[in-house]
Amino acid sequence: MTKENLDQExxxxxxxxxxxxxxxxxxAEFESRLALDAQLRSELEIMRESILAVELGAFESxxxxxxxxxxxxxxxxxxxxxxxxxxxxxxxxxxxxxxLFFIFDIATPSNEKLYAEYFKEDPGLPVAMGANSSYxxxxxxxxxxxxxxxxxIAKWTTLLADDPQNDTLNYFIANSLMNSDQIEKAxxxxxxxxxxxxxxxxxxxxxxxxLAFVHQNDREALSKLDSDQNDQFGERxxxxxxxxxxx
Amino acid sequence: xxxxxxxxxxxxxxxDSRVLSQFYAEQFPTVRSFVLRNSGNSxxxxxxxxxxxxxxxxxxxxxxxxxxxxxxxxxxxxxxAKNKWLDRLRSAEHRNVNNIMSEVSDRIxxxxxxxxxxxxxxxxxxxxxxxxxxxxxxxxKFYYEKKSLEAIAKDLKYDVGSIRTMKYxxxxxxxxxxxxxKKKDLPKPRTQ
Numbered sequence: 090m091t092k093e094n095l096d097q098e099x100x101x102x103x104x105x106x107x108x109x110x111x112x113x114x115x116x117a118e119f120e121s122r123l124a125l126d127a128q129l130r131s132e133l134e135i136m137r138e139s140i141l142a143v144e145l146g147a148f149e150s151x152x153x154x155x156x157x158x159x160x161x162x163x164x165x166x167x168x169x170x171x172x173x174x175x176x177x178x179x180x181x182x183x184x185x186x187x188x189l190f191f192i193f194d195i196a197t198p199s200n201e202k203l204y205a206e207y208f209k210e211d212p213g214l215p216v217a218m219g220a221n222s223s224y225x226x227x228x229x230x231x232x233x234x235x236x237x238x239x240x241x242i243a244k245w246t247t248l249l250a251d252d253p254q255n256d257t258l259n260y261f262i263a264n265s266l267m268n269s270d271q272i273e274k275a276x277x278x279x280x281x282x283x284x285x286x287x288x289x290x291x292x293x294x295x296x297x298x299x300l301a302f303v304h305q306n307d308r309e310a311l312s313k314l315d316s317d318q319n320d321q322f323g324e325r326x327x328x329x330x331x332x333x334x335x336x
Numbered sequence: 337x338x339x340x341x342x343x344x345x346x347x348x349x350x351x352d353s354r355v356l357s358q359f360y361a362e363q364f365p366t367v368r369s370f371v372l373r374n375s376g377n378s379x380x381x382x383x384x385x386x387x388x389x390x391x392x393x394x395x396x397x398x399x400x401x402x403x404x405x406x407x408x409x410x411x412x413x414x415x416x417a418k419n420k421w422l423d424r425l426r427s428a429e430h431r432n433v434n435n436i437m438s439e440v441s442d443r444i445x446x447x448x449x450x451x452x453x454x455x456x457x458x459x460x461x462x463x464x465x466x467x468x469x470x471x472x473x474x475x476x477k478f479y480y481e482k483k484s485l486e487a488i489a490k491d492l493k494y495d496v497g498s499i500r501t502m503k504y505x506x507x508x509x510x511x512x513x514x515x516x517x518k519k520k521d522l523p524k525p526r527t528q
Binding site for chain 2 (some may be wrong): 158
């Protein structure tokens with residue numbers, strides 16, 4: 090049975106044993122205690138589980154970052170190509186693309202072209218399959234990945250009401266808004282996350298904020314964006330600023 | 337190459353981000369090809385590959401993967417990813433019962449093991465979910481990145497004593513969550 094509290098000294102002793110931070114003598118002594126103390130054995134197992142949970146959580150974040158980096162450097166091939174209609178549709182598709190190219194080139198303002206050149210949607214977080222994860226959050230994430238942005242926004246906004254400072258919610262609602270061309274609404278939410286020094290999304294949020302300012306043609310706001318502390322996207326933001334100022 | 341495989345396993349056990357990045361770059365294209373050939377898109381491929389990497393990582397950490405039984409680690413991850421994608425397709429397409437039963441019986445032991453690992457991941461994630469951002473930063477850096485208290489203190493601009501105390505308090509949150517889950521009789525950890 091687990092005691093109510095575990096004192097810090099005992100915690101650090103058990104931790105040292107698990108992470109291999111004991112001398113041989115200390116290990117031998119600790120193992121003798123373990124053999125006689127069921128409570129201590131129970132605490133050891135709980136701490137092993139806790140450390141494993143932390144490692145798994147951090148591993149998940151790490152893989153998510155690696156995936157995003159890979160995606161950035163290896164643009165997706167896209168969906169599986171449809172079979173059939175190849176010859177008939179090909180000429181029509183090429184003609185349509187050529188005409189679309191001219192229309193886009195003439196009618197689209199240069200800042201929006203720059204935005205389109207740099208913008209790539211955030212792929213979202215991996216969705217845990219089991220029943221005991223944060224179901225509501227994951228449920229909306231499935232909608233996000235299926236590009237059902239209004240639905241994702243609605244679900245996450247409900248969660249945000251109980252936890253308005255939650256950086257994950259703010260970040261992904263902002264992304265949903267941006268992906269559904271509601272860029273002006275996305276800006277204050279990205280700003281909130283970008284200014285949260287403790288958020289793991291702050292660097293990415295600042296990147297999307299820079300893109301949003303480009304889209305909105307807000308020269309002043311883009312110039313004021315300070316990306317010196319932005320480890321992941323600082324260089325890209327500077328490149329974007331340079332490209333924008335050349336327009 | 338035995339040495340490369342040993343180095344890979346060591347790197348994954350040690351949470352080496354360079355090894356993980358390289359592994360991702362080498363293995364993901366194969367999974368993506370499979371998913372794209374089977375009614376999926378690139379985003380689906382990313383999902384199942386990341387889930388597979390987590391499952392394989394956990395089994396490695398808990399000594400439930402061995403190269404003798406599971407083959408090379410890359411092939412092991414691929415197999416898990418493939419099965420996860422096929423499971424999604426089956427549940428989405430609502431095939432008739434006869435088809436499902438014959439496919440399930442073919443790999444009943446694999447499904448049991450995969451479900452067990454998924455439950456385990458789910459359980460560990462529900463513990464980790466208790467942590468606020470500050471706790472995650474401290475505990476991730478200490479237990480995953482294996483940084484010293486001094487290095488963490490420097491990163492987060494606190495003194496070492498404060499980091500030590502915060503680490504203890506954060507771990508007590510996890511301990512409390514563990515006790516709550518035990519009381520609710522939600523999926524428990526497998527005993528060793």
